[in-house]
Each structure stands twice: as structure tokens, then as C-alpha cells.
Amino acid sequence: MNQHEVLSVEYGATYTDEAWDVLDRFEHWVATTPKAIAVEDGTNTCRYAELSGLADRIMQALADRIRPGQLVGVCLDRSVALVAAAVAVARLGAVYLPLGPRPGERRLAAVTDRLPVTCLIGTPELLPAGYADTAPQTLPIPGEQVVAGFAAAPARPAVPEGTFYTVLTSGSTGMPKAVAVGRSSFGTLQRWYAERTGSGPGDRHSLLIGVSFDPHVKELWAALTTGAALSVAPQAVRWDPVALTDWWRNAGVTLAILPTPLAELVLDRPWPDLPALRRLEIGGDRLRRWPATDVTAVVDNAYGPAEATVLTTVHTLTPADPDPGAGAPPIGRPLAGAVVCVTDDQGRLVTRGESGELCIGGSCLALGYLDAGLTAERFVPAPPGVRTDRVYRTGDRVLMRADGVLEFLARIDDQVKVSGVRIEPAEVEAAFEHHPQVRRVAVAAQRQPDDTVRLVAFVQPVPDEPWPDTRELLRKARDWLPEQAVPATVRLVDAFPLDANGKVDKAALLAALPSADLASTDAGPATVTEDVVLGLCRKLLDSNEIGPLDNFVAAGGTSLLAAQLLAALEDTFEVRLRAPELLRQPDLRHLAALVDTRCATRPLPAGA
Numbered sequence: 001m002n003q004h005e006v007l008s009v010e011y012g013a014t015y016t017d018e019a020w021d022v023l024d025r026f027e028h029w030v031a032t033t034p035k036a037i038a039v040e041d042g043t044n045t046c047r048y049a050e051l052s053g054l055a056d057r058i059m060q061a062l063a064d065r066i067r068p069g070q071l072v073g074v075c076l077d078r079s080v081a082l083v084a085a086a087v088a089v090a091r092l093g094a095v096y097l098p099l100g101p102r103p104g105e106r107r108l109a110a111v112t113d114r115l116p117v118t119c120l121i122g123t124p125e126l127l128p129a130g131y132a133d134t135a136p137q138t139l140p141i142p143g144e145q146v147v148a149g150f151a152a153a154p155a156r157p158a159v160p161e162g163t164f165y166t167v168l169t170s171g172s173t174g175m176p177k178a179v180a181v182g183r184s185s186f187g188t189l190q191r192w193y194a195e196r197t198g199s200g201p202g203d204r205h206s207l208l209i210g211v212s213f214d215p216h217v218k219e220l221w222a223a224l225t226t227g228a229a230l231s232v233a234p235q236a237v238r239w240d241p242v243a244l245t246d247w248w249r250n251a252g253v254t255l256a257i258l259p260t261p262l263a264e265l266v267l268d269r270p271w272p273d274l275p276a277l278r279r280l281e282i283g284g285d286r287l288r289r290w291p292a293t294d295v296t297a298v299v300d301n302a303y304g305p306a307e308a309t310v311l312t313t314v315h316t317l318t319p320a321d322p323d324p325g326a327g328a329p330p331i332g333r334p335l336a337g338a339v340v341c342v343t344d345d346q347g348r349l350v351t352r353g354e355s356g357e358l359c360i361g362g363s364c365l366a367l368g369y370l371d372a373g374l375t376a377e378r379f380v381p382a383p384p385g386v387r388t389d390r391v392y393r394t395g396d397r398v399l400m401r402a403d404g405v406l407e408f409l410a411r412i413d414d415q416v417k418v419s420g421v422r423i424e425p426a427e428v429e430a431a432f433e434h435h436p437q438v439r440r441v442a443v444a445a446q447r448q449p450d451d452t453v454r455l456v457a458f459v460q461p462v463p464d465e466p467w468p469d470t471r472e473l474l475r476k477a478r479d480w481l482p483e484q485a486v487p488a489t490v491r492l493v494d495a496f497p498l499d500a501n502g503k504v505d506k507a508a509l510l511a512a513l514p515s516a517d518l519a520s521t522d523a524g525p526a527t528v529t530e531d532v533v534l535g536l537c538r539k540l541l542d543s544n545e546i547g548p549l550d551n552f553v554a555a556g557g558t559s560l561l562a563a564q565l566l567a568a569l570e571d572t573f574e575v576r577l578r579a580p581e582l583l584r585q586p587d588l589r590h591l592a593a594l595v596d597t598r599c600a601t602r603p604l605p606a607g608a
Helices: 022-032 048-062 080-092 105-114 183-197 215-224 241-251 260-267 372-378 425-433 470-478 506-511 528-541 559-573 579-584 588-601
Strands: 009-011 037-041 044-047 071-074 095-098 117-122 147-150 163-169 177-182 204-207 229-232 255-259 279-283 298-303 313-317 338-343 355-362 379-381 390-400 406-411 416-418 421-423 438-447 453-461 489-492
Touching (some): 022 215, 037 080, 080 215, 177 183, 204 215, 255 260, 338 390, 372 379, 425 470, 438 506, 453 470, 453 506, 559 579
Antiparallel strands (some): 338 355, 390 406
């Protein structure tokens, strides 16, 4: 290595005094500002003294059945009850396991089968048989009935000592992984966030993140550790950017956290008048766009896996940043207590400017998984030259710039092989996103009946503008990609389905494809009408390779060609279709069936 080359390692600030204890911080505000608002949920206002009293009553109801270190699953939605339950679990020294209000019967059964969950808190109908049959205890919570169900055989503590909460993350086997996060690392995160945002009495934090998603825990305690108030977001605002920003204004929210897909919807619109909101943190997925110059809040692009206590790096997106055309926003530098480094396939540090796997170390690391084998696999000794004992291998491919700022490139395990060539879906997505009419792209790999793989690009156009021509999108993308990486199919979509963690659900996108996209396109026409429609399309698109299972737009149909096809269909069959009807058809076979239907219902000529 050249002596002037700098290795890809960066260190966050180090606190020399003891880390915050989040429960102690909450108790401080209960004692000093008992009448300050702690939680606002619609018309229901709960002050710090009232929240403390409610949490104390819940704790007393559970004290005889729960021991320190035992897992308590909480199946409640964002509410005063949820916040009080979280405080009660912390006071018991137990481990908070947020599962959300609707975890699903099978998922809940899988969690309780695999993990030693001593207690489940939720509505009576949610409790699985093993917990519903052991005399559930009604908890002293106003409103909807909330009960605590207990495991038939009380579980012994099975989490690392010092665990404050546990969250579930998706696993490659299809079963969730349980991550144990310690009091110390969580306290460091909350101290860093308080110092960065200046949070204190009088502030209002949004409580919006889905309960089973680990940033929820950060969001909840960020207010309680600084004497601020939590404002519970109404369900209706969670995926409506206009309703969300209206709620921010009406609730006086000053500090907010948003999952990336929702944040992009907000940033796509003109920034509304939000005098109270001073800071917005975005995270959970790759951010594709920069805030416009009219955005008055400070916007942070944050990155971090659950295995590194929610957040690891952050980058402030300021008006001085480059033009959006310069590329996606970076994920920034490490926060206090974090160490980040970039390694090659052999686990060695790479020089700055080279891509590799992001590894995270330092006091921000979680304690591990509730699975010793999995912990040993992902939490490994630090590379030589890195001043920390162990690191977590994220599986994310990044690049560290000369200034120490990280740029996210792709998931390493998202790589797919097409015609023997390894392809990064993120690279294909970026190629399409260069187009000015494209807001966001998701590329998924679809396995064919012959066991080959083809790529499908799902393209979300820029809102309130004409939809781009898919043939042009493919032509432009080819300028950026090797031949094997060019998708076989392009689908235009209004929006993306999201999974429980707020990320684009590519499996759902593939599952929603019409059957035409799942079959071979070399099938012949099945009817006379289909044969005629196919002939018209082949002539207009100047391609004899088009089959009845091809989509008109994906095969290169433009708005002009669609108009010509509509005219040709009217001349041939004496039926008039509208352009939206044509464009909604998944393939030419469906289009021919629509023509047949219209022919059958066509009024007979007079005198017939």
C-alpha cells in the first residue's frame, strides 16, 4: 500500500463519563417536572407524574410473575398504554420486546416457540393458547382491556446480562432473529441524540414509527429521557404526506423521525409552513433524493442496523450540499461510541475510495443475538489496525470517501446471478434513477420455470408529471449497465408495497405481477381476435418477437403508439376503447379478451 493511502476506518466521539441510564433520566424528569406533558394521544393527555403512576400500577400487577432479565412481549399500538408498559417493564428490570398490535397469529406463535417469552401484554384475543390458558391478568390501564398472559412454564432469563430491550429482525431462514440491546449502548445513543437535537422540556417528539421496528424504541425514550412530550401520530397520517405535515403543524411537533419511503413522499412536495419542526431524521432504507431549498427543518440521513443499537452514522443534508443530480445522499460519519470500517472479502481494511463490506464496532454494538451460533457468525474479531475488540458484519456494501463520509452502495446478499454474471440490483436501480422522470426504482430477481433468472424493474415515476416511456427508460439504462444487467421487464407503479420495517417489499411486487410475467412469452395466439391484435401490435412496434403474453407498454408501446392502436382496433372491430383501458391490460391476451367482450355487448345495427 502506498504510504499516502488512507485506510477506510473512522471513529466517533468517545464519552469519558458514564453512559446515560435511560430509566434514571426518566425518573429525574418525573421528580423535577411532574406536571409536564409526557404523552399526548389525541385528546388524551398524560403528564409525567400520571405516566409514572400508571407505570407503577402495571409494575405492581406484574411484579409477582416477572423477574429481572425475563422477556416481556408487548403487543400494543402507539398509545399512552404502550409507553406506560415500556416504563413498567424497565422498572421491573425485565426486557422489553415490542411486537406491535397485530403481530400475526403464526408469527406470534413462532416467536413464543423459539424465544423464552415469560409474559405477553396485549388485548385478550391476541394471546396464543399457551398464554391465554394461564389465567391472564387484566392490567390497570384505562380504555380498551389489556391483559398480561404468562407462559405455562416460567422461563429463566435467557438474554445477556444488561439487556434493556430485544427486537426482531428478518432472518435469511425466514425466521426472525432476536437482537439483545444493552442499557449502556442505548443510553449512549440517547445522550448523543439529545445533544444533537437539543431536546428538552417544551419539545414535542412524534411517536409514529411502527412498534415492531427498532427505531420505535429510540423514538419513545428520546422524549422521556429529556423531559419532552411524545405526540402519538394518528393512524391516518402514517402514509399520507399531506395529512402528516398537517398533523405536525397542529400538534406542534418539533422533532420527528420518518422511515425513508414516507420521508421521500414528504420531500417530493413543496415544503409546507412548519415553524415548530426544527429537525427531521430519516432512516431505514436508501434515500434517493435531497431536500429542496424550501425545507426549513434540518434533515439528517441516518443509517444503522438493530445490531448496532438503531443508529451508527448520520449525515446532515444542508442547502450547501451538491445538486440532487450528483447522486444519492451519503450516510455520513459515525456517531458517538461507534467505529466504522470497510473491508474486503478477506476481512482486511480497504483504502478510502474502494468499496467493501461495512463493519461496525465500538460501544454502540448490541450484546448479540439470542442465539450464540449466530452471534459468533456475525460479531467477529475486529480487523488488524482497528481500535476495537469486535465488529458486526453488516452485509452492506459501502464506500468511504477521502473525508471519512460513507456512501451506501448496496446489500451484498442482494446480488443475483444472471447468465453467469453477478448483478447488484442497487446498481440497476441507480441506472434507471438517472432519468429525470423517475423518482424511485426497485429491481427484483424473478426465477423462471426453466430455473433461469430475469430482472424486473418496478419504476415509480415523478408525481404529477407524464409517465415516462418504458422503451426510453430501457434505452437510457443500457448506457449505464452491462448487457446481463438490463431488466427483461419494466413495470410502472404508482407506489411500492412496504414490509413491516418500512422497506420496499420486492416479494410482494413480484407476487402482484400478472400471470403473463410468470410464463414464457413464446406462446401462440389462442383466438382469432388475439391473432389480429397481435398482428396489429407487431406492426406498430416493428417487432415480430412480441407474443400474446407481452405487455404493450413494456414491449415499447408509447402514448402515440397507443393512440394508433386504439384507432386500428376501432377500424378493425368497430369497438372504441379508451387509453386507460388499453394501458391497464397486463398483456395482449387480456386486451384481445376485452375486445371480444366489447364486441359481444355492441348494440346491433338498426333493423337487424
